[in-house]
Structures are given as structure tokens and as C-alpha cells.
Amino acid sequence: MKTSDFDFKLPEKLLAERPAEYRDEARLMVLDRKAGTIEHKTFKDLIDYFDEEDVLIMNNTKVFPARLFGNKEKTGAKIEVFLLRELDPETRLWDVLVDPARKIRIGNKLFFGDDDDLVAEVVDNTTSRGRTLRFLYDGPYEEFRAKLTALGTTPLPKYIKREVEDTDAERYQTIYAKEEGAVAAPTAGLHFSKHLMKRLEIKGVDFAEITLHVGLGTFAPVEVEDLTKHKMESERANVPQSTADRVNRAIDDKKRICAVGTTSMRAIETAVSANGYLNAYDGWTNKYIHPPYDFSIANAMITNFHTPRSTLMMMVSAFAGHDLVKKAYKEAVKEEYKFFSYGDAMLII
Structure with missing residues (x-):
């Protein structure tokens, strides 16, 4: 595939300047890979897609005022x-x-x-x-x-033209952020509210944390037409043994394992063992995932809507299938979903 295969016309008005009023009331597009279907939901409807002992893998990095x-x-x-x-x-x-x-x-x-x-x-x-x-x-x-x-001030992405506001210090941060070190938020996680997480917990869904300190390189567009020639910047990653144990138990029990965001996906794919299980890991990763790619751990993914020619969109295409993602993005533009860091979300199952 070529980088131009990930180009599309994104109206500037769809770049989200602000988050949804309430975290879990952002819009949610649900892609079913097997059926090839697209559904339109609200993020708090996420609970309907997970059952007891399913695992959500979440990036607990914390953005510092960079x-x-x-x-x-x-x-x-x-x-x-x-x-x-x-x-x-x-x-x-x-x-x-x-x-x-x-x-x-x-x-x-x-x-x-x-x-x-x-x-x-x-x-x-x-x-x-x-x-x-x-x-x-x-x-x-x-x-x-x-x-x-x-x-320092909250490092909002450059596409947001307005001044940084006091509320950004809270909203450009997941509610479970704890390990300071990121210069950009792991944006898929921004949609989780305390209420939604409590409801998931009551349902028996398990949360497994990793840390990947997001750098600006994550958002850099691919400038070369041969996408295999692009080089990812290294980012610091940590997968605790407790997370590896939880995830591996879910693999054995054939549960739904969902990577919350491209950063979580990159971390777990960096730490895969030869037999397809998750290892504990502490180090650097420049893992670059693009089609074609065989994923080892997650069988579901939550992500935002990404900008054209980005490595983020390439990873999503590798996971969901390029044709389905192309169709979904066309639908997102038509239905005026909000894109990028403060934008709406997608669940791929």
C-alpha cells in the first residue's frame, strides 16, 4: 500500500476545537469487522459491548504542561x-x-x-x-x-487555534492518568468518565494498565509515498507483569481484549512473546504498525478519528481492514463526526 491510500478530504470544521461537554457523551461509531457493519452510538453505550472478565487495556500516562x-x-x-x-x-x-x-x-x-x-x-x-x-x-x-x-501550559495540538483554557488542564488528561511523561494525551481514553468506568467495573470488566509516554512523533504525517520507509520516533513504554497476567488469562479464556487507543496497541504489540502471549516490558518502542499486519493480543480497539496520512490511521486500517475504514471515514465526514484529539470515538470489534 502507498501513503496516498490514506489520504482523504477532511473539512477543517470537523477538527475538534473542544471536547464534548461530558466525556462519555462523545459520539461513538462501532465497526464490526466480521459483519462489515457500521453503527452510530454514544460513547457511554460502550458498556453494551463488554462482558464479565473482558479486559480493557488502558494507557495511564499523564500529560505534563510541556x-x-x-x-x-x-x-x-x-x-x-x-x-x-x-x-x-x-x-x-x-x-x-x-x-x-x-x-x-x-x-x-x-x-x-x-x-x-x-x-x-x-x-x-x-x-x-x-x-x-x-x-x-x-x-x-x-x-x-x-x-x-x-x-508551563497544557500542550494542546497546534490545529487548535484558540487560547488554552483552565478546563484544558483537566480535559486534555484521562481520568486515570498517573505516570507523568507524555507531551500529548492518549486521546481514545479521554472519553472515559468515572461513572462509565464504575458501571463497567460493576459489570465485571477488568482494567489492565500500561504506560506509553506519547511523543509528538505519534502525530507526524507520513511524508514519503512508500509508507514502509517512514521511521517512528521512540517512546518510553512499560507493561507491568500484573497487566501481562490479566491479559494472558483473558487470552486463555477467549475473552474480549480491547486496546484503548493506538498507544496501548503499540505497547502490547511491542511486548508480544513468540507464542502469542503478553510479556512484561520496560523500555523504548518505535513500533510502526501499518497494513498488512497480524495482531497478536487485542481483538477489539477503541480509537479516535485521525487525520489523513497519519500512522494512527494506518494502524486502524491494519486492524479493521482498509476498505471498512475507508467506508467508515467517508461516513464520519458525511455525518460530521469530530476528528483528532478532542474528537469523537470509534470502537472496532
Whole structure:
């Protein structure tokens, strides 16, 4: 298959600027792979598709406020810094993206906060927009991280043109987020409310957590026509032994095992054993899933509606079948489903 096979016309008005008023009242499109059917539901109807001892695999990563605004030394020029990953806690080294990049050179100092609370020095160029910063802060590490959190803002995707609002700090985060480290939300999980999770729990559905710290590379469009030539950025992943045990028990009992989001799917497919069971895992993954692909663990998937030419759409096509996904996306555009991070959801069974 070619990258252009995943192109489609997406009206800009369908890119969700805000989430649904209530998490579990987002729209839900249900694809049945075997029957080839499409149903239109509401996310809280999810409960109708799961029974006792079925397993939902959920990514418990927590988004940190990764976007900082500051000023360049001497000129006072405004700059935006997007924190990508911490390289070394001891030396306060971070990989970041800067904007405007042409003005930010090695040796420059950047100041953050009304009273220049935090200062960073540019120590390396990594890509056209990428830099390595050393934050010049001698206090305890916990104080340093607290300052970053206080000065940072919720890293909403760039397609959202409005200003970040106070409610985004809560809504651009799953209700079960606990392991801080992501610069983007695992968006399929945003639709789960406490009420829906309680109802699923009462029904006997099991929750198994993994951690995959989502990076910006997840959302990068594929620029090459030969999609096999695309390289995924590595992301940190953890599959606890307790999760592997729960999932493997469900495999033996032939239960429904649902990956909540492409990030959960990537993590479990990284940790598959030779005999098709889930291993505990702690490391990095650059797993790139596109058609054709044989999935080993999950037999169901929850995901959002993705943008054209994205690796996310490719993974969904590999799982549900390209023709069915193409039909579903055409239907989603016609029915004006909302797309991308704050958009509506799809359940594939």
C-alpha cells in the first residue's frame, strides 16, 4: 500500500476545537469487522459491548504542561519552547522544540516567568527546530520540576487555534492518568468518565494498565509515498507483569481484549512473546504498525478519528481492514463526526 491510500478530504470544521461537554457523551461509531457493519452510538453505550472478565487495556500516562513561553536574552524577543523529553535530571538537560527557531542559537540564554524565575542555555542544535537546553537551576530537583509545571501550559495540538483554557488542564488528561511523561494525551481514553468506568467495573470488566509516554512523533504525517520507509520516533513504554497476567488469562479464556487507543496497541504489540502471549516490558518502542499486519493480543480497539496520512490511521486500517475504514471515514465526514484529539470515538470489534 502507498501513503496516498490514506489520504482523504477532511473539512477543517470537523477538527475538534473542544471536547464534548461530558466525556462519555462523545459520539461513538462501532465497526464490526466480521459483519462489515457500521453503527452510530454514544460513547457511554460502550458498556453494551463488554462482558464479565473482558479486559480493557488502558494507557495511564499523564500529560505534563510541556509548552513554555519566554524571552531571549538582550533582545527580549518572545519565544516558545516545547519540552519533548528530559535527557538528564542531574544536569537539567532537555530536548525541546523552539519557535521561532532561526533566532535561537547555541549559547543563547532564555528567560521564563514574570520575574525570570527560570533560565535556560541553548547547548546544542538537534534538528531545524530542535534544540538541547540546560536549565540553570541549582535547587532540589522537586523544586525545579515544580517550577516547570507552574510555568508551563497544557500542550494542546497546534490545529487548535484558540487560547488554552483552565478546563484544558483537566480535559486534555484521562481520568486515570498517573505516570507523568507524555507531551500529548492518549486521546481514545479521554472519553472515559468515572461513572462509565464504575458501571463497567460493576459489570465485571477488568482494567489492565500500561504506560506509553506519547511523543509528538505519534502525530507526524507520513511524508514519503512508500509508507514502509517512514521511521517512528521512540517512546518510553512499560507493561507491568500484573497487566501481562490479566491479559494472558483473558487470552486463555477467549475473552474480549480491547486496546484503548493506538498507544496501548503499540505497547502490547511491542511486548508480544513468540507464542502469542503478553510479556512484561520496560523500555523504548518505535513500533510502526501499518497494513498488512497480524495482531497478536487485542481483538477489539477503541480509537479516535485521525487525520489523513497519519500512522494512527494506518494502524486502524491494519486492524479493521482498509476498505471498512475507508467506508467508515467517508461516513464520519458525511455525518460530521469530530476528528483528532478532542474528537469523537470509534470502537472496532
